[in-house]
Amino acid sequence: MADLAFINEMEAKIPTGKVRTRFAPSPTGYMHVGNLRTALYTYLIAKHYDGTFILRIEDTDQGRLVEGATDVIYRTMAQCRLPHDEGPDIGGPVAPYIQSERKGFYIKYAQWLVEKGHAYYCFCEKQESEEDSGSFEREADPCRSISLEDALKLVEEGKPYVIRQRIPSEGTVTFKDEIYGEITVPCDTLDDQVLIKRDGLPTYNFANVVDDHMMGITHVVRGSEYLSSAPKYNLLYEGFGWSIPKYVHCPPVMRDAHAKMSKRHGDPSYEDLLAQGYLTEAIVNYVTLLGWSPKGENAEREIFSLEELGRVFELEGISKSPAIFDINKLTYFNSEYIRALEPERFAALAEPYIRQAVKNEAICPAAIAALLQQRCEKLTDIPEKIGFFDALPEYEPEFYVHKKSKTTLEGCLETLRTILPRFEALDNWSDENILKVMEDLAAETESKNAKIMWPVRIAVSGSMVTPGGAVEITRILGKDEALKRIEAGIAKLEAALA
């Protein structure tokens, strides 16, 4: 007999009134981009309706437990600033929030459903996989017609069983999805899916329905791979006599036109992206826009903070078709976010990367960071840009010849020889003073600044392309080092002209 007392007690606990959404990952130890996006949408829907966001861990798969996997989930949610209002770590009115701790619940609900006639005990042998048989033929399970009394007797005798959903053999089910609309399927294409497995544990589909109901979830957000099992959910809800939540099925995030992003294919997870120099805010912003777009006055905007997204996010903007993840566009978002950072914040983030390339303690990382902030798309492209600060690279005298700046070997030699003593004479090694020396020389020789700055920058950096110009580099290097490099430049030019 079903434990109605328990069920009534649980029903009484279900919160009502507010929107409640839940992110329900299974702990695989890996937060892929599609998962992150689902978490985001789930969170944003809750925020948009001023609702409650719940974290539930779906760990019913004994075979797939991964050490430390739940930590990845907690960490990612925290880093992305998607705080949950209820969850395993903080509890809540419908605890527990870990499926393995809810084990005992499902069988009670399944028994109740059996009594209501929408499920039945099945004693058949486990069916060997009949995949690739080409055609799916539903045949009536003989256990379907065993009377409840007889079935209960067999159960009592200890005969192994599963509990299956009893799907009507005729008619259709119409299922409504918030983004795909109404979907009608014939019942005879649906099979009597297993609800409770031989080991007494629920299947994913059953646990989901029961948990979502018990937790008062109003919007079920999940991947579109579950769309085709959704009609069976309707039948389950109807069988229980429960009201059906809104379903929001999201199309997948693809790696290319044919495959979803996946660990298998080596596609980056959230943590991989961080390691590649991407900022959480940029990832969150980009991923949200991958499969969703704002309407109305915001239709042409792309940069949104998480707070703004909470206000602006609408279900209607979610796309029906899959979206291909474009690392290029993420990179664009990242550079936007990097440039918008407070300079101190950027300096702090950049410092470890700067120190990878510049070991010289005399050089201030923050000074280099200031040059870099407007010039890097990812934190990881910092080291390669600034090696010349650490040591003057080998370079060809030809670097001094630049058509646009109208420089020649002879001219550059002359410039460097003239400017060296003037730099030596400088007391205060500041941008303004360094610039003034060069501008004065340009004025005296009636040439453009470029003609003076080019050779100085080359001498001081040994590089054709540098972040920042002659002035900043000269200053950051410090007077001694800068003068040494200019002397080396003079020597190089003399040798080349000899």
Next chain:
RNA sequence: GGCCCGUUGGUCAAGUGGUCAAGACGGGGGCCUCUCACGCCCCAAACGGGAGUUCGACUCUCCCACGGGUCACCA
């Protein structure tokens, strides 16, 4: 194979019967400039195909093609 879903430039996308079919990334060109970057300007680039409905279809209907999902005692 059955069932379900999808299909606007290379990518993300707006569009909801009448538009020269937005915008962004990427690409190309230019300007600015002490290199690079930033910024600004310009250019190329799309409605999968076929029938309908309509005075008029990217928008509605049907068929086809292609892509994806699902058909587990996995989630």
